[in-house]
Structure formats: structure tokens, C-alpha cells
Amino acid sequence: MGCVASRQEVYDEIPESAEFFRRYALGKKLGEGAFGQVRLATEITTKKEFAVKVADVRTQESRNVVGVSKRRKRNIEREIYMWRLASEAKITQVTSLEAAFYCGGFYYMVCEICKRNLMQHLLHVKTLAEDEFATLASEMLKGIHHLHTIGLVHRDIKPENFLCADKTGFQLKLCDFGLALKQPRKGKLSGIGGTAPYMAPETLVLRRGLQSKPTFHKEVDVWAFGVILYLILFGKFPYMPPGEATAETMKHAIKHDNPPLHFPESQSSLALMLTTRVLVRDPRRRITAKDALQDPFVLQANAHASRQDSRGSDLRVSVRDAKDMAEKLREFQISENTQQDLESRLKTVTAKSGGIWFSEGDETLVSPTQSLNSVSARADSRIKKDKKPVSRDKFGTHSGVVSE
Template sequence: MSKVLLSEIEKEYEVPFQKRNIVIKTNEKPTQTYDIMEEIGKGKFGTVYKCKEKKTNQWLACKQIDILSPQIRKETENEIDIMKSLQHRRLLQLYDAYDYGKTMVLILELITGGELFERVIDDEFDLTERSCVLFMRQICEGVEFMHSLNILHLDLKPENILCITQTGNQIKIIDFGLARRIEGSKDIKVMFGTPEFVAPEVINYDKIGKGTDLWSIGIITYVLLSGLSPFMGQNEAETLSNVTKLEWDFEDESFDEISENAKNFISKLLLKDQKKRMTASECLKHPWLTMTQAEKLLSKGNLKKFVVRRKWNKAKNAFLALKRMGAHIK
């Protein structure tokens, strides 16, 4: 059975390569420098392949993005600009970038462990409150670094938390396509995100801030411990309504064995006023993220159902996106 060891998590994980001065290449293609291998993932606007740098034999990931509109180009350029700053062991690293018209390519650190939630629902993994603590601590470390640079992630959700390897227990935060820089006193408002994880200020189109990411951390914690989504409604509109009404609780029996420290941690994040939410640095000092006990196994039945539902919704949304783009689907 898999055991999450504190010493393994705390062991320093160095970034896989030295900081690089990345300039988007426009006069060459990645195939001149990299051998592009098999497909390892597919998203809304592009595909990810495994690749190897010819000169060093280093294994990496090649993310090819189809530039279907000026907006997609702008978002991709923003993602590259943001990632240049994110040199931290808890954040996915950028290695190279290309732009040749209708396609932009990001060469990235290769992550092979799969999604965190997929990992913990495996029958061979012992999910305990302590293991949840160790995973959430790593997430907070990554967010703390981003926030120290005044960068917001704005799309923290289970799909964007990956395990570095299939056997280790260190994680990486990925997907900075929606990330934004906070520029001085300028108000930033956005209208995007995933309904189950989005903060009230996003729904209300109010000013966002670092607390917007901390709300999402609270949701991820709640789901990881219980397998339940605190604001999930019968449809997207009901979910968003539940978020704005702040209708959630710990009444389900899934929380009967969960510590008061864990509940307090969540309660200090799922606050309507983002200024009252804990910061990432305060999270790391919270008693729950310093606990070393709580080895009792947690039930994973709800969490397995949650993962299956998210997969189904992802497939459904991809299907609808293709339909909107005019694809002929039988």
C-alpha cells in the first residue's frame, strides 16, 4: 500500500533545468531541435506530445496550440510571459517557445504522474487526512510563490494539480492560460473559471485578488477530504447561485472523522469577503498544515464518483465545443 512520507514531501525537488532566457522563436520550427513523439494529452485548442531535445536527450513535453483567433494568440502569449517568471519546484516549468503563424508551441517540463485526484482514488493508495495535508501544503507553497510575484492563477482545480511521477507524492500546479498579473492599484475583473471552484467575486464581476485563488484552495481541500463538491447544484446556474449565497456546510457524514483543524482551515477560506480569507502564507502556518498525525483511512467512495463525474463533464464539454466549431459528429 502506498504511504505518503513527510520526509519524501519535504525533500527538495529542484526545477529540472536552469532558468532560461526564453524568447519566442519565429524563424524555426521545434522539429529542428526536438524529436516529437507520441501524443500524451489533448485540450480544447491543442495537443500535448512527448518530445526529446536532440542535443541533450532531455525528455520534455511539447504543447501545440492551434491559433484559431486573435484572442487565443493573446492568451497564449500571456501564458508564455507568465511562465517565464514561475521558477519554482511546485509549478510547471517552461523550457522553450515557438510561433509560426497558425500554431504556437510551448516546450514544457515533462510530468508523468497524472492528476492528483486520479492518483489518490487508486485502490493501492492509502488516503488519510495526513496525506491530504501534505498535498495541500505543496499547493499552497506554489500559490504562495505566484502571489509573491503578484501573479494570480485563477483556474485552480483538481485537473490542474498533477503528480510529478506515478510513484512519488510530489505535485505540480499546471495550466497558466488564465493567469493574470496584478498591476498596482488597477482593478482586475474577469468572467471565467470553473463553476464548482470559482469565487463569488468572479461570478459577481467584482474586483479579484489573491484571495480569489485561496477560495479555490478551500474548495479543493473540501473535495479531497470528503469527495463532495460544496456548492454543486443540479446545473451550472444553480451551482453559481449556491456560491453567491455561500450555501455550504460540514453536515455530511463524510466529515464525521475529519479534524476540527481541517474544518477550520476550510472555513477560513470559504468566506465571501476575499480580504478576510487566509493568504497562502497564512495557510502554511495554519495548525492543520503542520499536523503530522491523522493516519486513519478516509473513505474514497465519494471522491471516485466526483472524479468520474468530472471526466464525463469534460468529455461532454469537449463534444459541445466541437459541435460549436462546426465539426460533423455522428
Template sequence: QDQAELILEGPHTSASQSEERKKTTKEREEGEEEGDVFQDSEPELDEEKGEDVSAESAGKVEDDGKKRHKGEAGESTKSENPPPLAPFDHRIVTPKPHQIATYYTINRDEVLGGGRFGQVHKCMENSSGLTLAAKIIKARSQKEKEVVRNEIQVMNQLNHANLIQLYAAFESRHDIILVMEYVEGGELFDRIIDENYNLTELDTVLFIRQICEGLQYMHKMYILHLDLKPENILCVSRATNKIKIIDFGLARRYKPREKLRVNFGTPEFLAPEVINYEFVSFPTDMWSLGVITYMLLSGLSPFLGDDDNETLNNILACQWNFEEEEFTDISDEAKDFITRLLVKSKSWRMSAAESLRHPWLSDRSLHYRLNQKVILTGQHI
């Protein structure tokens, strides 16, 4: 099996680039590309059991290329209730060939986000005054349009409070516009790099538990996200720990009797099986969750090298550790949680359901201790 050329999202870095590159990864949103998907029809082996895990011990190699993302001060409101539902019932959306301006007013000056696809703008439904978000995706060829139709089909199947909801879609010659639930709190990524926002371990528990709940639902629906990263997780508001997973542009339906390979992604979050062009499944998303957890707790990127090649090699060698000072006060339960996700052999990683049962996410007495620590250290309002 020849390894496919990996299509990476974002600019390729080199060791000669400035120290600023190590402080933020926001730049990787530009120049992103779409990869191809390949499926071979053959029965799949049971992925829950049986691979040799002897080589999966976490590497203890020092990595000077790790990024600093961590802030110093600030606070948030903690609550264990789910985020609010979308302000509309779940819909089955079919792209309309009409002009979107007939029904919606898009604020072209207010950009909510962007990436490989184009930009997201705030918009309003003319008939109801409802505030929504319009994701404008450049799609000229039939192949590009099929990719967006896949995103619509995936979103039509997903009805969960932690997953962004689709309201309408419009197709023209040069683009497809997805009209979605509006979420105002910004990317989780921004909380990691915000120097005025101190992300406590308890904050991270609340964030990760919601991501797990969204993933558990997706996986029950046999859908893989395949592009989980802090930029694709939105905060419902600046004041709370409520989140919604977004961007299903690379999501795929998992068919047990078909082998699915993908060759796209953002280097820091890629699972080893993606780099090796091996079969992907539910555990592929769980690896990315492990990377996100590591980043939220420390502000560091566990596999980041001086360039993409070094990053990919660190992932393949499963080289990461808790030796940085940022992990000094992190609980053993948190470290165990990460250790059970960043496992090279995908069949040995925790599932979303197992993650939700792990003590770090489920032990109330631990959460009480973490909250007391927040109060004692003066990080509480």
C-alpha cells in the first residue's frame, strides 16, 4: 500500500520562521485545501478489540517546538446544564436555487469566521427577524458542489444541542450558502490564546464533556467529524462554558462494511492512521479530542514540531509527555484521560461513551476539589 500524499490545511512552516509562529496558530486558516476520500468495499474487523498495544507507550521525547497558547487571568461562569437548543426546530434542508437576498439580509461587513471554504457572516431572516449565520462556500465545479451537499446531508442527520444546526441552504452558479444557527461566543481557540482568560482545569472538564457528548451522538449516528480542533468548537457566549461543534465539511458517514481512508486535515490534530493512510473510524475523532484536551489544560500543542514534517513524525512516533511545567498542578485523572486517548493503536483508545464515564469527567468529588482549588487560588469571581 503506497502512502497517499497528505493534503494539509494551512501554511507550511519552517524552523526559520519567527517566534510569533509558536504563539498562535490562527494563520493556518488561510490557504486550506480539501482532500479526497477513498473507500474500499470489504468487511471491517472489530475495532474494539485486539491490536498489539505494546508499542503505544507515550514517548518521552522533549519537543521544543510546542506552542504556547495559555493566558494568565480572567474567569467564566460554570454550569453543567446543556447549551441552549437552536431557536428553531431541526430541519431537513435541501439547497434552493433562489437568490438568498430574497429571504435573508447578509451583513457582509460582519465576518464571524472563515477557513478552507470561504467566510461566515451574520445574517437575518427578513420575514421573522431571526439572527442566523451564513456560511458562503465557493463551489463552481460539480465536485465542489457535491462536497457541500455532503455537508448538508450530514447536518440533516444531526439534531443535538452540542452540534450547530442547519436552517436553510441556497445554491447558485459559483457558491452554496448554508444558513445556520448563530452562536456569538467565538471559537474555543480564542479562549486558549486569550491572555486575559485563564482556563482552569474545571473549565476544561466542562468543555471536554460537552465535546464528548456531541461526539457520542455523532458516532451513534455513524458519522465521523474528522476535523476536530479548537477552531471548530464555538462558545455559546463569552460568559459561559457552553459549546457547539461546527464545520461538518470533512465529516463522513461511517459504513462498517466499507473501509474509509482520508487524506486531509490540520497537522497538529491528525491521528496516526490518517498520516499512514490507513482506515479511519470513530477512534480517529477520539485522538483529536486527546490533542484538544492537552491543549486546553496546558496551552501547548503536544506534537508540534518546527515544521509539518516534524509534527507528523512526532505523531507517528507517539512522542508526547507531561514534563512541561504547565502540567505541574494538573490532576492525575486528567493525565490518565489524555493517556487513554493519545494511543497510537486506534482500537485501544477510549470511545466517546467510555470517555464520559472516565473519572475525570464523571467524578463529582474530583470536580468539587477542582472547584475548591479555583477558589483558593483566587481564580474565581
């Protein structure tokens, strides 16, 4: 995925411990990625529900020997560090990290649970009133601006990385800090990383001419935000490569402005005007997230929040084709065999650690003789005896659960 800044950063190492399984019961799978899963996690003592991002850092060293990837381990610890920094202020537009653990070749990042992401919400709705669209833009910008205020660059802004925190789908929370970097006091960041359709021109270098890494600043997040606006307005990405679309041809089109960036007419003139202000190829002329929050289009979100009904002409939303294309452009495809192996190993680690594993169906316990009430007392005594407890203050914050 992404490359880190030029100098090597050192992050807190999370000690190996079965603490996660003493506190939480693993539930059904909510999502999956190339190197992990997101699952339901129920806190044993309180019965509260959370989501847990399970990241696999194992590597096959030989046919019968499984080791740990130091590079992947370092990347996950960087993600946890960035996520902790982002969620310390407990603003509503950033997903809160509850705690982080490491056991059996897996990291477990416990966070608040949300029903669906922005892409799923856009697939669900048929139309958006202009002030509803403005509310989505405002929520995204608040999350991005918060990161920039504390010196972080997300680098992977896209609809899938904004979670909907309520039933309406208009309260968004930024998530997934796997590519996030801390802005140095002097100079710019370097490296290549992100999701192809949302990558800013300044972050791209052709493979043939890869003599030096591109440098960039926080403006890359604003560009990606502009791609989301364009996607909602027109149902496609700003750059659509001719012929077969691959990650490389998409990057080539963005890097060389070929075919040139074009803004069709739109039903929402204010939204279109903001889109033209953020999709500026020269990052020095691109507006900041702070300035975008004061844009006339975004300020309509305040009107939407102050009343029950929505106003403004309805914009037809059609993002299915773009979603399908983005999935085809993934540089790390999700393998069914990898997921099955991960799940099998995760069950083994859970059993060895004395944890609880729910079935995939109705979330009944695999062992009928077990129940959350019966294990709560044992969990209390185990937590007290644990020699290496994970500090919540050190690895995360808690701002409650968001679920239906």
C-alpha cells in the first residue's frame, strides 16, 4: 500500500497478551480487506457492542513455519498511533479508538460501531436535496480539517472511509488510518500511497520514471474530497482512462491530465463551484479544508441541521458503476482462501486464549453451555491477574458506542 515518510519513525510496541479475549467476545464478520477483517465485538462485563478491526501480520516463512512480518507489524503500530492521535480530541467526525491489543499474530483495534459507510449510503439513497449534500460535505471536511489541525495527513480519503454514525446517514466519521502520516515541522512528506481514483496528481510517479519519490502536503486529502464531490455530482470519477481501466492507467490519466479534467453542467451550481475549487491540479492553488468549510455550498449544512425537512432541488445519485470500477482497480484483491485461512487461525487463537466465538448466524454462542453472564465473573478475575494489561490511555480513547 503506502510508503512512509523518508525517515524511519518509531512507534510504541503493543505487548503480546490475551487481554482482548478476556474483555471481548468475537462476533459476526462486518467487513474484510486484503490483510484482515472487521468483526463485531461484545464487551463481556458491560454487554456493549463495538467493532474490532483484526489485522493479520503473519507471514509464511516456509511450508510449515509461520512467522511475523516486521514491516506489516510496524505499519499496524503506526496506524494505531495515528488513530489514537486523531481520536484523542473525541470529535464526532472521527471514529473513536477504544483500545488496541496484539495476540497470536493478529492486532485487534476496538472502536465504536457504525451501521454502514458513505458509499453504501450513497448506493441506498435515490436522490439528495442540496442541503443534504452540503451536510455530507461539511461532515467530511470537519474530519479532514481536524486531522490537518493536529498535523496528520490521511492519504486515503474515499467514501468507504467515512462511516455513517446514525440512521439518517448524515453524521459521518472518518476511519482507517492505515496510510496516515504525521506532517514534519519542516518540508513535505514523500512516498506513494492511496486508492487510485482518489490520488492527487502530485502524489503520482510513473513506474518507468521512478527516480525520486513524489513530495506532497495535506492538500492531497482536499483533492480526494473533491473526487467524492465529483462522484456524487456526476456518478463517475474525474479521470476515466480510455480503454481498459486499471490502477496504472487510472494513475497515468490523473498524473498527465489525459483525458483533460472536465466539469459538466450540474443541477447544483454551488456544489459544482466548490468542486472546481478543490479539484485544482496545482496544490499551491487548491483551497484548504478550513477555507472549504466557509464555502457558500457547505454553509447550507447549517440550514439543514436547523430543520426537519430538506430543501433545494433534488440531485439524482448514481454511484454503482464507479463503485464497481473502484473494486476492480484494487491493487490488493481480497482472496477467499486468505480469508478462510485467517478465520481458521483466528478461531484457533481465540480458543487457545480462552476467548468466546459467536456463530455467524444469530450470534448464539458456539458452545451452548457458555453465556456472557457465566464468563463475566471469570473475566473479572482474569483481568486482575493479568501481568501485562494494555493501557486504554496509551493506546486509545473511548467515546461510546454508535449503533442502532
